Amino acid sequence: MGLGQLASRALLRSSRLTTATRTSHFLRTIVSTPELHNSEAAAAQSQPEPDLPKRNPVGGARIHFPNPDDAIEVFVDGYPVKIPKGMTVLQACEIAGVDIPRFCYHSRLSIAGNCRMCLVEVEKSPKPVASCAMPALPGMKIKTDTPIAKKAREGVMEFLLMNHPLDCPICDQGGECDLQDQSMAFGSDRGRFTEMKRSVVDKNLGPLVKTVMTRCIQCTRCVRFATEVAGVQDLGMLGRGSGEEIGTYVERVMESELSGNVIDICPVGALTSKPFAFKARNWELKGTESIDVTDAVGSNIRIDSRGPEVMRVLPRLNEDINEEWISDKTRFFYDGLKRQRLNDPMIRGADGRFKTVSWRDALAVVAEVMHQAKPEEIVGVAGKLSDAESMMALKDFLNKMGGLENADVFLLVGTQPRVEAAMVNARIRKTVRATKATVGYIGPAADFNYDHQHLGTGPQTLIELAEGRHPFWSALSNAKNPVIIVGAGIFERKDKDAIFSTVEAIAKNANAVRPDWNGLNVLLLNAAQTAALDLGLVPESDGSIESAKFLYLMGADDVNVEKVPDDAFVVYQAVPTVGDARDDWKIIRALSEVAGAQLPYDTLSAIRSRIRTVAPNLLHTDEREPAAFSTSSLRPEIKEKMDMAPFETAVKNFYMTDSVTRASKIMAQCSALLLKK
Amino acid sequence: MASSLQRLASHYRKAYRSAITPFSRAFSTEDALVEAKPGEVGLVSGIPEEHLRRKVLIYSPARTASQQGSGKVGKWKINFMSTQKWENPLMGWTSTGDPYAHVGDSAICFDSEEAAIAFAERHGWEYTVKKRQTPLLKVKSYADNFKWKGPPKEN
Numbered sequence: 075m076g077l078g079q080l081a082s083r084a085l086l087r088s089s090r091l092t093t094a095t096r097t098s099h100f101l102r103t104i105v106s107t108p109e110l111h112n113s114e115a116a117a118a119q120s121q122p123e124p125d126l127p128k129r130n131p132v133g134g135a136r137i138h139f140p141n142p143d144d145a146i147e148v149f150v151d152g153y154p155v156k157i158p159k160g161m162t163v164l165q166a167c168e169i170a171g172v173d174i175p176r177f178c179y180h181s182r183l184s185i186a187g188n189c190r191m192c193l194v195e196v197e198k199s200p201k202p203v204a205s206c207a208m209p210a211l212p213g214m215k216i217k218t219d220t221p222i223a224k225k226a227r228e229g230v231m232e233f234l235l236m237n238h239p240l241d242c243p244i245c246d247q248g249g250e251c252d253l254q255d256q257s258m259a260f261g262s263d264r265g266r267f268t269e270m271k272r273s274v275v276d277k278n279l280g281p282l283v284k285t286v287m288t289r290c291i292q293c294t295r296c297v298r299f300a301t302e303v304a305g306v307q308d309l310g311m312l313g314r315g316s317g318e319e320i321g322t323y324v325e326r327v328m329e330s331e332l333s334g335n336v337i338d339i340c341p342v343g344a345l346t347s348k349p350f351a352f353k354a355r356n357w358e359l360k361g362t363e364s365i366d367v368t369d370a371v372g373s374n375i376r377i378d379s380r381g382p383e384v385m386r387v388l389p390r391l392n393e394d395i396n397e398e399w400i401s402d403k404t405r406f407f408y409d410g411l412k413r414q415r416l417n418d419p420m421i422r423g424a425d426g427r428f429k430t431v432s433w434r435d436a437l438a439v440v441a442e443v444m445h446q447a448k449p450e451e452i453v454g455v456a457g458k459l460s461d462a463e464s465m466m467a468l469k470d471f472l473n474k475m476g477g478l479e480n481a482d483v484f485l486l487v488g489t490q491p492r493v494e495a496a497m498v499n500a501r502i503r504k505t506v507r508a509t510k511a512t513v514g515y516i517g518p519a520a521d522f523n524y525d526h527q528h529l530g531t532g533p534q535t536l537i538e539l540a541e542g543r544h545p546f547w548s549a550l551s552n553a554k555n556p557v558i559i560v561g562a563g564i565f566e567r568k569d570k571d572a573i574f575s576t577v578e579a580i581a582k583n584a585n586a587v588r589p590d591w592n593g594l595n596v597l598l599l600n601a602a603q604t605a606a607l608d609l610g611l612v613p614e615s616d617g618s619i620e621s622a623k624f625l626y627l628m629g630a631d632d633v634n635v636e637k638v639p640d641d642a643f644v645v646y647q648a649v650p651t652v653g654d655a656r657d658d659w660k661i662i663r664a665l666s667e668v669a670g671a672q673l674p675y676d677t678l679s680a681i682r683s684r685i686r687t688v689a690p691n692l693l694h695t696d697e698r699e700p701a702a703f704s705t706s707s708l709r710p711e712i713k714e715k716m717d718m719a720p721f722e723t724a725v726k727n728f729y730m731t732d733s734v735t736r737a738s739k740i741m742a743q744c745s746a747l748l749l750k751k
Numbered sequence: 752m753a754s755s756l757q758r759l760a761s762h763y764r765k766a767y768r769s770a771i772t773p774f775s776r777a778f779s780t781e782d783a784l785v786e787a788k789p790g791e792v793g794l795v796s797g798i799p800e801e802h803l804r805r806k807v808l809i810y811s812p813a814r815t816a817s818q819q820g821s822g823k824v825g826k827w828k829i830n831f832m833s834t835q836k837w838e839n840p841l842m843g844w845t846s847t848g849d850p851y852a853h854v855g856d857s858a859i860c861f862d863s864e865e866a867a868i869a870f871a872e873r874h875g876w877e878y879t880v881k882k883r884q885t886p887l888l889k890v891k892s893y894a895d896n897f898k899w900k901g902p903p904k905e906n
């Protein structure tokens with residue numbers, strides 16, 4: 075009753091709100107001629123009154139005040155806003171809800187100030203100012219929709235379009251192009267350009283990024299992304315004047331695991347996705363917001379599909395996890411979803427051929443064999459992508475992803491984040507660049523794109539660190555916020571407990587785990603591994619497979635097939651897809667019924683509530699969760715001895731880590747071209 | 752035209768209300784007249800039984816990472832999580848067996864999370880709300896490009 079009343083109240087209020095707020099959307103969009111769109115509103119804005127309508131920052135942005143005393147007040151179109159000292163005029167406008175048009179400015183890259191699209195008028199300034207590069211000063215009066223600003227934008231637009239081809243109809247960016255949108259909104263309705271347009275030779279940047287360099291407007295976003303975020307110095311600006319080009323000087327492919335992001339940041343169609351080229355128009359696509367499962371980072375993504383087919387994957391904003399980047403594997407593995415899939419149940423006959431059978435027959439056969447086997451001969455192996463639920467409910471194991479930016483010393487134990495979790499690596503790189511944090515690394519020689527110290531290759535170094543004998547120890551012990559990242563490779567070793575307890579000892583000595591700071595992280599390899607640890611499934615040794623009579627492989631593709639005894643009955647269950655394939659959990663539930671040991675859940679929500687009792691944090695998708703995986707209290711005394719063998723590389727090929735990425739053609743091309751060493 | 756009709760209608764409502772108040776005051780307040788318990792709207796709306804117990808996801812679509820525009824950011828949507836979709840063998844079009852498949856995408860849109868929740872509650876749908884992710888604005892400056900970043904490293 076009470077709830078109903080509340081709900082109906084909320085309803086009443088919201089229905090009243092809907093009518094009231096609909097008009098205000100016009101105010102938020104960028105319009106150079108507001109008087110045409112909304113004359114009363116523009117008139118109301120021009121005279122600053124105390125009761126101006128409340129404006130919200132663009133995109134609902136939160137504002138980070140490094141020091142609350144350092145706030146200054148500026149006026150954007152007469153509307154007063156409080157901003158932290160040092161912010162730019164463009165950011166001030168953003169906080170006031172005015173989205174300034176821009177091409178070169180990107181909130182996650184350094185400021186270049188070379189496109190001039192962001193010109194605004196500032197009172198008492200003789201010329202329009204480039205708002206992205208101009209720091210806002212106290213009391214500044216910024217005007218974003220005056221005739222001067224409008225004329226400035228129109229002029230810039232005309233210059234930009236001078237050498238830009240008019241090939242929108244055959245451009246993949248068409249329909250989601252900033253240049254297209256902004257020339258509609260701010261450009262002139264006629265051109266005065268009668269000369270020849272220049273043309274630029276296309277560059278070959280590898281199998282992922284397609285280039286049509288004539289479309290480039292020299293905003294240098296891609297150059298800044300490559301040097302600042304991806305950490306490869308491959309791209310640059312060559313030539314001057316109208317001979318200016320973006321390129322790699324000598325032809326070479328872009329060797330970065332984040333190269334796909336230049337497709338997103340390029341404001342025009344100069345850099346587009348090669349696998350997606352001419353496949354679909356963006357307005358045909360329907361986006362589904364989801365979580366990436368190809369590594370354990372849990373990047374927030376949007377899966378764009380046309381009808382039943384996945385067409386592309388794009389990043390989605392999450393400040394705590396992936397900001398607005400994703401790795402190339404996440405972005406391009408999707409074609410693996412369409413190939414080599416098990417769509418129907420199949421049974422291998424006496425002749426060795428696979429035959430398609432109905433679900434009823436298949437389940438009956440499996441149940442019969444299962445009854446014949448002794449319980450200890452039954453082995454289940456859960457694979458990397460198995461369990462749709464744990465996959466969906468992927469929790470970020472790296473509980474301090476955003477916190478990584480506050481770290482001053484990193485210790486990487488047996489992990490190469492660059493291949494294991496490219497987004498984590500990007501964060502560490504960002505921190506190293508911004509604050510000069512020190513990185514110590516223990517493991518086999520590896521490729522890093524930031525400064526690091528290679529401390530050693532195996533447990534020996536760990537012991538030295540734990541005993542404080544290693545030179546790196548002074549850096550670690552003096553650190554304010556040390557971060558220790560343990561790789562997943564450790565968990566595959568026999569002496570994993572001993573190693574982990576040594577790492578814990580280091581963490582304790584370095585004061586890395588405190589109530590206000592958890593600096594001990596485990597970097598796992600994939601989503602299911604994260605989920606499985608949470609659910610209490612432990613990686614067992616491969617030995618059990620050898621004695622098995624009945625082997626249940628749930629999406630497990632990495633099992634060594636030679637080890638399976640000849641007389642064993644193997645059930646292989648793959649990741650569901652379209653057609654007559656069923657969800658993983660439904661198959662197991664049906665099997666349990668045929669086998670006469672019915673599981674107590676028959677709906678998805680029942681399973682979820684079961685998961686909730688076992689591991690509550692699995693059900694919060696896409697939020698960062700503090701890791702529940704406790705490291706100290708539950709662990710038994712460690713008796714085993716540490717093996718002195720050096721750590722091994724956990725991921726050999728960044729592009730192929732599970733069955734879907736291995737089935738992907740694009741990933742195969744990438745590993746052939748980019749990992750030639 | 753439309754507004755004059757509205758005015759007429761509200762006028763009529765007022766007249767009607769004043770006519771019935773003597774009776775209704777005896778057993779109910781005005782608020783009680785508009786109260787709808789969770790799921791009740793769904794029950795009386797003639798929606799087929801199986802669609803009254805749907806699981807929906809309430810979320811706010813993220814900004815497109817590849818574009819600047821933010822005009823569509825901040826809306827709330829209901830996703831019906833419909834998966835029955837197939838390619839029609841005759842024409843190659845996408846068919847679906849779910850009448851709600853496009854409703855969430857293209858038809859309904861809310862200004863606030865509460866409005867979306869209230870809507871779902873009224874129809875008796877079981878809903879999960881996904882937290883909205885917003886960007887964080889940090890101080891940036893052009894002068895950072897020229898900051899001294901320590902002695903140059905050789906490599």
Ligand code: SF4
Pocket residue numbers: 289290291292293294295296297320339340341342344345
């Ligand atoms: S290629 Fe695209 S991102 Fe790079 S400078 Fe040209 S327009 Fe900018």
Ligand code: FES
Pocket residue numbers: 175176177178179186187188189190191192193204205206207
């Ligand atoms: S956005 Fe300011 S100059 Fe390019």
